[in-house]
Amino acid sequence: xxxxxxxxxxxxxxxxxDNSIRIWAGETYENRNSAPFRVxxxxxxxxxEAEIHGTFATGEEGTARTIISANxxxxxxxxxxxxxxxxxxxxxxxxxxxxxLYYHGNPIxxxxxxxxxxxxxAFGSRFLxxxxxxxxxxxxxxxxxxxxxxxxxxxxxxxxxIQNGVVTNIS
Numbered sequence: 007x008x009x010x011x012x013x014x015x016x017x018x019x020x021x022x023x024d025n026s027i028r029i030w031a032g033e034t035y036e037n038r039n040s041a042p043f044r045v046x047x048x049x050x051x052x053x054x055e056a057e058i059h060g061t062f063a064t065g066e067e068g069t070a071r072t073i074i075s076a077n078x079x080x081x082x083x084x085x086x087x088x089x090x091x092x093x094x095x096x097x098x099x100x101x102x103x104x105x106x107l108y109y110h111g112n113p114i115x116x117x118x119x120x121x122x123x124x125x126x127x128a129f130g131s132r133f134l135x136x137x138x139x140x141x142x143x144x145x146x147x148x149x150x151x152x153x154x155x156x157x158x159x160x161x162x163x164x165x166x167x168i169q170n171g172v173v174t175n176i177s
Contacts, residue, residue, distance in 0.1 A: 014041075024048025087111030 033041035042054035065071030081090035
């Protein structure tokens with residue numbers, strides 16, 4: 007049995023497995039398996055050109071999941087720790103777009119965008135700040151360049167000293 011309309015949509019109770027199409031739109035009954043919108047008996051929803059409003063979560067608390075909402079993008083692992091990409095989180099210290107990459111609850115890379123300047127952090131330590139096209143290596147010891155020794159001049163005339171791969175001085 008099925009209920010259909012002449013406008014290529016319908017509901018059916020035909021089929022007996024989780025892949026059986028129960029609701030569809032955009033195709034005929036005969037072509038319901040390839041309809042742009044369809045729902046299977048097992049609960050899988052396929053929607054071409056879907057427009058979703060509000061909060062979208064890929065799982066529930068306690069499962070690995072990603073949440074997309076007005077607060078941005080937040081990802082968690084199955085232990086409910088921050089894990090993966092966070093963007094525009096409500097926990098952000100800045101008013102504008104931030105990006106934080108977490109691993110088991112710990113931030114490993116952060117971009118803070120405060121419009122007037124941008125800060126980059128690795129493992130919680132700021133290592134680069136950019137203000138009005140001026141780059142400031144704020145934590146020179148955080149920069150390691152393997153197998154490099156010497157003194158170098160940057161394009162803007164700064165002198166950088168590197169010993170055993172670690173930046174020891176910027177003047």
